[in-house]
Amino acid sequence: MSGATMTEKHHPYHLVDPSPWPIVGALSALVTMVGLVLFMHGYGLIVSGLGLAMVLFTMFAWWRDVVKESQTRVHHTPQVQFGLRMGMALFITSEVMFFVAFFWSFFNSSLFPAPEIGGIWPPKGVEPINPFDLPYLNTLLLLLSGTTITWAHHEITNPEHRKMVLQGLGFTVLLGLIFTSVQAFEYAHAEFGFKDNVFSSNFYMATGFHGLHVIIGTIFLIVCWFRAKAGQFTPKSHVGFEAAAWYWHFVDVVWLFLFVCIYWWGSGR
CATH class of the missing domain: 1.10.287.70 (Helix Hairpins)
Known part of the structure; x- marks a missing residue:
């Protein structure tokens, strides 16, 4: 043979x-x-x-x-691409469970406040961050970034619209960088530290790991921008871009839960 x-x-x-x-x-x-x-x-x-x-x-x-x-x-045949998509979907599922642990800890502490923290939530002496200040701005930024990445995802199916794909990705990256900068400013001016009490520990663990995911997602999108500029994505083969878009939408959804549960409801406002 x-x-x-x-x-x-x-x-x-x-x-x-x-x-x-x-x-x-x-x-x-x-x-x-x-x-x-x-x-x-x-x-x-x-x-x-x-x-x-x-x-x-x-x-x-x-x-x-x-x-x-x-x-x-x-x-990367259609079957291989399907496998890659399913792999990314399972990875995002594992990330969901990762954040479930933080929400579980937060609700366990807030719904049943221990006597050691005064039996109230937020604990006595804690001045929570106003949810309708910088957190609200960051919510708008991420919601807008969700629309720009969806725009880029839509345009990538048309080989003649590469410029619009680059614009959509560029706007998303910019919004991600602004989000990270705003959150860093928020942390720098917060009136409580990581080790102060159970409220602050839950707050920084949940929002901090989300911030890390935003940074990772931003890097992911920057790589996609350069790949799109090099013409490596086609209407029938752009799994890398889809993975980045799915990841970014996951980051958006987690932030909405963080904003409603931890910033708004958890602050007692």
């Missing part, structure tokens, strides 16, 4: 070539966690920094390979 016949593809799936990134990623995560444990005991900052750099490098290199594979229809 000839070599050409042996390597001929008789299925629509992508059997990836051997890759070093899974084992490198696992080792990078191990180094990072060891460094964090050491850091919690007063040292190990260099180890955790090295591990984080290794994780970031692994992410860059691994996703670079996936982007290269996406440039050929031989690899």
Whole structure:
């Protein structure tokens, strides 16, 4: 049997070539966690920094390979694209459960306030942030960003509208950067610290991790902007863009729950 016949593809799936990134990623995560444990005991900052750099490098290199594979229809067939979409959907589902834990903690503390905090919510002495000040502005920013990313998603189905795709992505990235800046300003002027009480701990954990997701989503969209500019997305093949759009919509929805539950209802206003 000839070599050409042996390597001929008789299925629509992508059997990836051997890759070093899974084992490198696992080792990078191990180094990072060891460094964090050491850091919690007063040292190990260099180890955790090295591990984080290794994780970031692994992410860059691994996703670079996936982007290269996406440039050929031989690899990213419709069946493979469907699998990638389902993988992203399951990842977002796991992220939903991640935030459910924070909301669970918040409602457990607020609906049944302990005697140690005065039996009231918010705890005595806490001055919550006015939900209709900066948080309301950030809500409007994220809602607007949801429309701009949807606009870009709609235009990407037309190969002649690449300029509009870039505009929609650009506006979304800008709104994400403004959101992060406003939240950083809000944190800098908050009248309570992370370790003050259960209210502040829940507040900073929930909103802080959401802010981290906004930063990650913004980077995701910036990469998509450069890929769109390079013409790597087509009406029939733009899974990377869809994943970024889904992730951004997830970030939007989580913020709405944070605004209503923690900023508004949780502040006792």
